[in-house]
Amino acid sequence: MSHRRFYTFYLSLCALIFGLSACNKKEKVQNHVLEGSLKKWQPVTLTFDGPQVSKNDAINPFLDYALLVNFHNGKEYFTVHGYFAADGEAAETGAESGNKWRVKFAPDAEGKWEFEAYLAEGTDIGISEDPLKEKKKALWKSSGSFEIAPPDSTATGFYSTGRLEYTGKHYLEESETGKQFLKSGVGSPENFLAYHEFDGTFDNGGAETPTLTNGLHQYSQHIGDWKDGDPIWGDDKGKGIIGSLNYLADKGMNSLYFMTMNVAGDGNDVWPWIDPDKQTRYDVSKLAQWEKVFTHMDKLGMAMNVFTQETENDTLLNHGDLGLERKLYYKELVARFGHHLGVVWNLGEETNRSTEQLESYATYIRSVDPYNHPIAAHNHVRVTGKSIAGRPLDPIQETFLPLLGFKDFEIPSLQMADTMEIHEEVNKWRNLSLDKKRPWVIYLDEIGPYDIGVTTDSAANNNYDAVMHTSLWGSLMSGGAGTSWYFGGSDIPNNDLSAEDFRTRDQWWDIATNAHQFFNHHLPFWEMQNHDELVSNEKSYCFAKKDDIYVVYLPKNETTDLQIGDGAFTIAFYDPKKGGMLLDKQNEGWKITKPNSVELSAFNGQKNKDWVIVIKRK
Structure with missing residues (x-):
């Protein structure tokens, strides 16, 4: 079934026209409630009265409607x-039953939008790709319209820049601005959603985390980062997790990696689910x-890298096949979450699944x-010396080569x-x-060694210099789209x-943001590619974009020759650890050694640090 298709069978529906008009905050017409700012990119919420049911x-109500x-x-x-929304206020009330049924839509264009809604009942109809073609019981159908205004001029995050979309390029694109998106992300904790103030959340016997209370996150150090007007629920709940996002966004992070299901992981x-075993x-x-x-x-402009399962549990649903429980999941x-603007669906962390299953x-x-959000998968780590039937084990190649x-x-x-x-x-994978x-x-979404990753600021074995060189700039200078x-x-x-x-x-975060700002402020990076030769x-x-702009990453105590095109060029230096302005003082940091070649060295003889050097045609 193709996307954004107007189903011709809708034309034959004898819909009841309720004539929903544009509204400010909330307008109710018969069994509809329309909510939202009615601005481009911001979600429109339609809540319908339907059958009174319980999640039990x-x-x-999830599978049979x-x-x-x-x-x-x-x-x-x-x-x-x-989806079934219980009483429509379940975040606050904890309701398990109700007659509210809800849909969220993120409009990508101004002007008049019309809608036709259809609620049906039938065994397993909830997992049908095309439920209206199923011979099931129709409960009701209705229609209406609303007007969408231009984007809010005061909007922030993705409400200003638009949905992240794959457009056939090596970077996702912000659909409102047309700019290429470079991820600067946080990959831990993978169980970010194991938060003590979410309903029905508890430690079900996972790995030992003695520093956590009852095995759950509280993010108490970030309660002070919560701001007036930020979300809360229930009795003043949520300030820790919301504050942690505020802190990370303030540090320049624009992406978060998290699991939505880690049962047995x-x-x-x-x-x-209501219980780990009731799927x-x-x-x-x-x-x-x-x-x-x-x-x-969305308001912070922080993309959602949604990891739907992990290596330990990727056979939990239907033994790894695409069955009823997995489809419903x-x-x-x-x-519930597809209307968000920065979503990437990840099929699994360290996936064990076959190409056919993926x-x-x-x-x-x-x-x-309906939004064609990008789809990803994460590989097992490559382990030197391991093999199958005498063939070197390369899970990176085995995961991705068949998906090209x-x-x-x-x-x-x-x-x-x-x-x-x-x-x-x-x-390699960019070119393939x-x-x-x-x-x-x-995307580079995890680095080793597994027990180290990126250390804390105060760690005795602080590895920031090495990670900055090999992982941060190493990936970006190959045309990677972020980390x-x-x-x-x-x-x-x-x-x-x-x-x-996260303050540890x-x-x-400053070092990572320095790289992100350098690429966004100084380079047409979407037009460039690796030219180590x-x-x-x-x-x-x-x-480089040959004959126009060259960027060279020069490790400390090193020099290198660079081949460039004909003509006049300027040179500037950037400190990747300290960040700040480009340094463009002409100095012994470069000299012409032969036609179309320059020798590059540290800025002003400061050989004890890494340098990024920009050589640009005048």
């Missing part, structure tokens, strides 16, 4: 799945509280996701144990995908599962 009823709403404006058509403390019954109040957090991420995630997951998600060119896959989410391999590996005429967006920073797997405070205080890596020193990197 014999007729399963289907709410489908078609939105169209004469040019575009979005068919959006809705490392954390064993995150799931969307067709969803916890409406918990998911409504997640929604408050995700909405705040994907459909509920898309229905493709089936991706194709089903795409069939129910596949129409429903856009992002290899790379895990690399040996950081010295990152620069070459990113460049280009050869298949479906360029991939290459998520993993904290290491040991059970000491503020490592992966135990991470509570305050200096690292132009530098003589193999420890250096070169990223």
